[in-house]
Amino acid sequence: MELLSLEILNNPIFTTIQDLGRVGFMHTGVSNSGASDEFLFLLANKLLENEYNCSALEISMGSIEIKFHKNTKAVVCGYIEEIYLDDFKVEAFKTFKICKDQTLKIKNIPFGKKVYLSLKDGFILDNILGSSSSSLKEKLGFNDGNKLNKGDILNYNEYEDNYHKKYKGEYFSLVKDEILTLNVLLSYQEDFFNKEEKKKFFNEIYEISNDFNTMACKLKSENPIICEIDGIISEGIAYGSIQIPKDGQPIILLKNRQTIGGYPKIGTVLGIDCFKLSQCASKQKIKFKEINLEQAQEFTKNFYKLFL
Amino acid sequence: MEIKLAGVDSFIIYFGNEITKEINDKVKAIFEYLKKLNLDEIIEIVPSYTSIFIRYDLFKCEYKTIKNKVFNIIKEVKEKKNYKSNIIEIDVYYGEEVGFDLQRISKLKNISISEIIKLHTSQIYDVYTIGFLPAFAYLGVVNSKIASPRLETPRKKIPKNSVAIADFQTAIYPLSSPGGWNIIGRTYQNIYDKTYENLSLINFNDKVKFNSISKKEFLSKGGTLES
Numbered sequence: 001m002e003l004l005s006l007e008i009l010n011n012p013i014f015t016t017i018q019d020l021g022r023v024g025f026m027h028t029g030v031s032n033s034g035a036s037d038e039f040l041f042l043l044a045n046k047l048l049e050n051e052y053n054c055s056a057l058e059i060s061m062g063s064i065e066i067k068f069h070k071n072t073k074a075v076v077c078g079y080i081e082e083i084y085l086d087d088f089k090v091e092a093f094k095t096f097k098i099c100k101d102q103t104l105k106i107k108n109i110p111f112g113k114k115v116y117l118s119l120k121d122g123f124i125l126d127n128i129l130g131s132s133s134s135s136l137k138e139k140l141g142f143n144d145g146n147k148l149n150k151g152d153i154l155n156y157n158e159y160e161d162n163y164h165k166k167y168k169g170e171y172f173s174l175v176k177d178e179i180l181t182l183n184v185l186l187s188y189q190e191d192f193f194n195k196e197e198k199k200k201f202f203n204e205i206y207e208i209s210n211d212f213n214t215m216a217c218k219l220k221s222e223n224p225i226i227c228e229i230d231g232i233i234s235e236g237i238a239y240g241s242i243q244i245p246k247d248g249q250p251i252i253l254l255k256n257r258q259t260i261g262g263y264p265k266i267g268t269v270l271g272i273d274c275f276k277l278s279q280c281a282s283k284q285k286i287k288f289k290e291i292n293l294e295q296a297q298e299f300t301k302n303f304y305k306l307f308l
Numbered sequence: 309m310e311i312k313l314a315g316v317d318s319f320i321i322y323f324g325n326e327i328t329k330e331i332n333d334k335v336k337a338i339f340e341y342l343k344k345l346n347l348d349e350i351i352e353i354v355p356s357y358t359s360i361f362i363r364y365d366l367f368k369c370e371y372k373t374i375k376n377k378v379f380n381i382i383k384e385v386k387e388k389k390n391y392k393s394n395i396i397e398i399d400v401y402y403g404e405e406v407g408f409d410l411q412r413i414s415k416l417k418n419i420s421i422s423e424i425i426k427l428h429t430s431q432i433y434d435v436y437t438i439g440f441l442p443a444f445a446y447l448g449v450v451n452s453k454i455a456s457p458r459l460e461t462p463r464k465k466i467p468k469n470s471v472a473i474a475d476f477q478t479a480i481y482p483l484s485s486p487g488g489w490n491i492i493g494r495t496y497q498n499i500y501d502k503t504y505e506n507l508s509l510i511n512f513n514d515k516v517k518f519n520s521i522s523k524k525e526f527l528s529k530g531g532t533l534e535s
Contacts, residue, residue, distance in 0.1 A: 026354045026361075027339070028506040029442040128502060138442045139483065140502070187313045188320065233327060234437060234446075236354030236361025238315035260356050260439030268315040296316040297366055304367070 005124075005155040006068045008148050009103065013062035015148040016134035017125065017141060019055040025129050026236065026259040033133040033140070034255050036214055036278035037114045039173040040077040042307040044118035047075045047095050047165045052307055054122030055132045057148070059115040063107040064148075066117075068098045070158040077167075078115030079174050079279065082107040093167040097160070112281025124155040137215075137256060172303070173275045179205060179285040182252075182273045185296050188241065188265035192228040201225050201266060206250065206286040214256040217277060219286060224248020227264045234262040240269035252277065270296050272303045309382070311375060318352075318363040319375060321382070327357045329449070332436050335360060336513055340392075341385045342378070349374055355512055356437040357446075393515045395432060398480065400471050400518050401526035402428075402493035405533055408463075409490035413456045413473070425520050427451045428492065433478060433516045443482040443500035443508035447516050450476045462488035467535060469495045471518065478518075482508070496531035 008015075018041065021034020035041035035058055045054050057064075059078070075095045076083050083090040084105045090096050098104065109115055125132040125142055134141035143152065186198075193201070204221050211218035225248045236259065243251045243263040252269055253261070254277075269277070270291070277286075291299075310322045323338075324331040339355040342362075352363035364374045402425045404410050410421050417424075433447035440446075455476045463486065466472070470481045472489035481487065482500030499509045510516060527533075 024352055025506065026352050027438065027512055028508045029438045029440065029444055030507060031442075129507065185313060185316060187315060233325070233357045233359070234439065235320060235356045235359045236314070236352075238318045238361070238363070240315060258440055259354060260437060268313075270316055293313065293316070293371060297371070300316050300366060308367075 004069050004153060006066055006070075006153065008150055008152045009065040009067050010063065011150045012059060012064040012148055014060045015064055016058050016145075017055050017123065017148075017154075018058040018133045019053050019131055021133050021255060022129045022131045022140075029259050030129060030138060030140075031135065031256050031259055032239065033131065033135040033138075035116070035133075036255055037116070037173050037275045038272075039275045039303075040114065040116045043093070043167060044075050044077040044116045045122075046307055047077075047093070047167060048073060048118055048120050049165075050118065050121060054118065055125055056116045056118040056122070059106060059109060059117060060113070061109055061111055063105065063109065064117075066104045068102050068104065069100060070156070071100055071160045072098050072156060073120040073159055073161060073164075074098050074104070074117065076106060076115060076117050078106075078109070079113055079171065080106070080109055080115055091166070095164045095166075097162065097164075110281070112279065112284075114278055119156050120159040121157055124157065135256060172272075173279050175276055175279050175284070179287050180276060180280060181287045181289050182277065183270040183291045183296065183299065184242065184267040184288045185270065185291060185293060186266070187238070187268045188235075189227070189229070189232060190266055192264055193225065193244070193266050194228070197225050197227070198266070201250075202288050202290055204287070206288075208280055208282045208284045208286060209249075210282050212282055214254055216254055216257060217252045219250045219252070221249065225250065225266065227266075229264055231262050232264055234260045237261050237265075238268050239271050240274050241265045242267050242269060254278070270299060272300055311379070314361060315363075317366045318361060319371070320359050320361045321378070322359045324358045327436065327448075329434060331358050332434065338382055338385050340513055342381065345381065347377075356439070393513055395515045395517055396510050398471070398495050398497060398516060398518050399521045399525070399529070400429075400493040400495050401523055401531060402520055403523055403526075406467075406470070406494035407492045409456075409459075410492055413454060413490055413492065416456055417454060419453055424454050424492065427454050428473075428478065429518045429520050431517075435510060435512055435514055435516065436477070438508065438510070438512055441482055441485055441500075443510065444479060445508070445510040445516070447478045448476055450478050452476070456490050458488040459490065462486055466491060467494065469497070469499065469531075471495060494526070494531060496526055496529045
């Protein structure tokens with residue numbers, strides 16, 4: 001096997017390798033990690049007819065330039081325009097052929113947007129605890145969880161065919177509205193928030209603050225939520241949990257969250273809605289909508305059925 | 309016992325609302341039992357001081373079914389000492405160049421540094437939960453003579469392998485990290501390592517004992533003094 005497969009030519013601002021993350025190890029303090037927008041991630045693998053959990057590049061902000069040293073088939077899934085193979089424009093959401101010595105450039109990714117680049121059969125990487133996801137906090141994954149840098153080399157198996165697929169369905173995680181509505185299940189310590197506080201929570205228009213990364217998204221508003229208790233005994237935290245710290249400004253916990261935490265939680269954002277959140281930047285307006293478990297499970301099942 | 313919804317595919321079981329060894333032992337016994345059953349529909353089991361968080365596979369079971377199933381399993385578990393414990397021994401160099409807060413505790417608690425070391429090494433600690441960082445085990449209960457509150461301003465960087473105290477808990481920082489615990493020493497042993505089965509030297513059902521070692525031994529076994 002020829003080792004040199006592809007090479008990163010520039011210093012991308014923040015590009016990591018992700019799959020669906022590490023599952024089943026939270027009891028040792030290892031967070032789930034994984035793709036922030038599972039919709040685009042799963043779609044990319046589906047278009048390439050890959051196994052659903054093949055690792056992809058998760059590219060945030062700025063641009064990336066990649067030189068390919070072997071033939072392959074690729075797809076870029078992301079809400080962006082500027083994708084070039086050598087000097088030719090390439091469409092997002094459509095598979096395309098890459099030949100040896102060609103250079104792929106993805107440019108001007110707006111702040112907040114996550115873009116996924118997948119190759120046929122994924123990258124050849126070591127799995128740690130069942131995943132090749134990068135997690136800097138835990139020093140797990142390619143380059144000990146560090147973001148990709150100029151000169152990094154990734155391996156893949158050579159592939160060639162002339163059969164291509166284009167996605168024509170809905171863009172689930174594309175945020176078009178001025179205010180993004182997130183579905184919420186009341187959960188955990190909801191009983192410690194009285195009726196008025198809950199009403200306030202569901203009526204308020206929040207704004208995403210600058211404290212937003214793959215661990216958590218802190219919101220802000222002029223009406224803090226008051227909880228009857230200050231803290232709780234640390235407990236396991238679900239993806240999408242909404243913590244209300246003392247300042248009353250909600251924090252939504254995401255893929256790289258800590259496994260346990262001691263702030264009261266009013267509810268949990270539906271996981272599939274967190275994918276929409278991951279396509280937002282600071283200043284985006286957010287509103288919460290209460291749903292029941294039955295609806296939540298139906299939405300979630302319908303989402304994953306698209307990819308199973 | 310109380311069960312609350314945690315998310316679209318998860319719930320949490322509370323066994324009490326105070327931190328006691330009795331409640332934590334119950335959590336341990338049930339966690340061990342559930343882990344061994346290795347139920348196909350359960351994806352994640354996260355035990356903590358007084359609770360167990362469970363995530364299940366939406367495509368394999370209904371919420372009500374899995375909730376009842378777990379409820380019935382819990383009833384089967386005999387509460388006392390149903391789990392086996394390994395004692396993990398941790399060698400610690402309790403020197404002031406790595407134990408940044410030995411002096412602070414000494415003044416705060418009006419106790420000599422050698423007495424702090426004696427008290428810290430003279431008992432076997434239970435693991436109450438693991439979290440904050442991977443492999444970060446919350447150990448207890450620390451002798452009240454050395455139990456000291458967290459620093460008012462957390463340090464920006466605590467070196468990897470630092471041994472620390474916060475109130476009645478003690479722990480080892482598996483990775484360098486910001487933190488507000490009192491640092492009393494350092495080990496050369498890797499707490500978090502990719503070659504370990506669970507990445508963690510200490511698991512939820514283990515017990516931990518600290519041993520005091522000399523600077524010479526600490527350095528000869530690979531310990532570092534960097535800050």
